[in-house]
Amino acid sequence: MRQIYAPTKDDFPRKADAVVIGGGIVGTATAFWLSRAGLDTVLVEMREGLSTLTTPKSVECFRAQFTEPALAEIALPSIEIYENFAEVVGIPGCNIAMHQRGYLFITDEPDMIADVEASVQIHHRLGVTDSEFLTGADARKRFPFLSETVLAGTFRQKDGWLSSHEATQGFARGSSARFLVQTKATGIQQDGQGVCGVVTDRGTIATRVVVNCAGPFAGAVGRMVGLDLPLKPVRRQKAYIAPRPQIPLDAPMCIDLSRNSYWRPETGGALIGWVDPDEPPSEPSEHLPTDRHFAAINIEKLIPLFPFWEDIALTLKGPDVMISAGQYVYTPDDQPLIGPVPEVPGFYVNCGYWAGVMLSPAAGKRVADLVTRKMKPEDNPLRPTRYAEGIVLEGSSFLRGH
Numbered sequence: 001m002r003q004i005y006a007p008t009k010d011d012f013p014r015k016a017d018a019v020v021i022g023g024g025i026v027g028t029a030t031a032f033w034l035s036r037a038g039l040d041t042v043l044v045e046m047r048e049g050l051s052t053l054t055t056p057k058s059v060e061c062f063r064a065q066f067t068e069p070a071l072a073e074i075a076l077p078s079i080e081i082y083e084n085f086a087e088v089v090g091i092p093g094c095n096i097a098m099h100q101r102g103y104l105f106i107t108d109e110p111d112m113i114a115d116v117e118a119s120v121q122i123h124h125r126l127g128v129t130d131s132e133f134l135t136g137a138d139a140r141k142r143f144p145f146l147s148e149t150v151l152a153g154t155f156r157q158k159d160g161w162l163s164s165h166e167a168t169q170g171f172a173r174g175s176s177a178r179f180l181v182q183t184k185a186t187g188i189q190q191d192g193q194g195v196c197g198v199v200t201d202r203g204t205i206a207t208r209v210v211v212n213c214a215g216p217f218a219g220a221v222g223r224m225v226g227l228d229l230p231l232k233p234v235r236r237q238k239a240y241i242a243p244r245p246q247i248p249l250d251a252p253m254c255i256d257l258s259r260n261s262y263w264r265p266e267t268g269g270a271l272i273g274w275v276d277p278d279e280p281p282s283e284p285s286e287h288l289p290t291d292r293h294f295a296a297i298n299i300e301k302l303i304p305l306f307p308f309w310e311d312i313a314l315t316l317k318g319p320d321v322m323i324s325a326g327q328y329v330y331t332p333d334d335q336p337l338i339g340p341v342p343e344v345p346g347f348y349v350n351c352g353y354w355a356g357v358m359l360s361p362a363a364g365k366r367v368a369d370l371v372t373r374k375m376k377p378e379d380n381p382l383r384p385t386r387y388a389e390g391i392v393l394e395g396s397s398f399l400r401g402h
Contacts, residue, residue, distance in 0.1 A: 006182040016042040018209035019198045024055040027213030029364030032175040041177035046184035051168035057326025062358040063103045063159035070381040072126040074362045081361035089174025096166045102252035103159035108149040131156040188224040194345025211348040216284035216327040218351035232281040233327040239295040242320040243268035246308040261301035288325040328354035338382040
């Protein structure tokens with residue numbers, strides 16, 4: 001049986017135990033775990049392939065350095081799944097190009113030193129006991145490319161990056177789910193018991209479980225069942241910089257907490273980005289514009305703490321820079337929505353991510369555990385009802401968005 005295909009009227013599935021809407025890494029991981037739990041699972045993706053919208057537009061990184069307990073609780077098992085990926089998905093030799101070169105957060109602001117040091121103490125309390133607090137001198141000794149102005153930082157060696165495309169494909173190939181591409185969900189049917197079907201542009205799939213993993217389009221899917229989910233898509237850009245001899249290829253993922261800018265090595269060059277706090281929410285889109293001056297502004301923000309970028313800037317030409325854009329999705333507390341929505345029996349959400357690549361493995365498993373009742377909704381701190389319950393999952397904002 002084909003697993004990933006554009007269905008025809010002859011092979012379109014008319015029923016399923018569970019239907020997942022959205023074929024990024026979050027949706028694919030969710031379908032993987034649902035099928036592993038014994039559910040006949042179908043995923044519908046409107047585009048021509050899996051992992052072709054938001055997932056590949058990320059910087060494809062993962063980390064356990066969270067001060068938010070609910071995120072740390074998902075990040076640690078997600079990294080463990082990535083570390084043992086071939087065994088987990090049951091595909092010997094499955095290679096997701098995992099690089100555990102570390103995650104380095106640094107600052108040159110004296111007022112931030114105490115907060116940075118406190119974040120490491122929180123990591124340790126949350127079970128991330130191998131994160132380190134670095135003084136400026138410690139950081140420069142370990143990473144000589146840093147500026148003399150660096151005052152403090154945090155580092156964890158087992159953080160890093162991977163190929164999100166290979167991970168997505170691995171989850172798909174390792175599951176018994178069917179993945180219908182070029183198949184757009186256009187509606188969700190309900191009856192007296194709750195959801196009863198997903199309407200697509202190719203036909204209707206009868207089901208009692210629907211999981212909304214539609215990334216920036218998750219709000220639109222929520223409206224199909226009359227929900228106004230608290231989701232705000234925000235454009236985020238990144239740039240690939242062609243190989244330059246100044247780029248330290250053994251460097252970790254590097255984040256300047258003072259300027260919200262970051263970079264990491266990539267195939268001889270580098271990926272750079274900047275979390276612009278003034279970027280407004282936008283409507284979900286498959287086609288996002290990019291700013292021609294984004295890379296120049298980004299590099300200007302990198303130079304203060306990573307001086308080698310100044311030499312690179314002097315030699316860059318147009319063909320050396322490739323800019324792309326995707327959408328992060330933010331919630332009121334910047335943490336995802338995971339779990340059932342009581343108002344619509346059978347409707348689950350797994351959305352609201354700026355850290356989808358990081359958290360998708362364990363988040364998908366959590367959805368499967370909730371669907372099969374191995375986990376009680378009240379034991380899930382990321383349940384979508386938390387706002388109505390008056391629960392705010394606070395964290396240290398200076399570590400969000402990277």
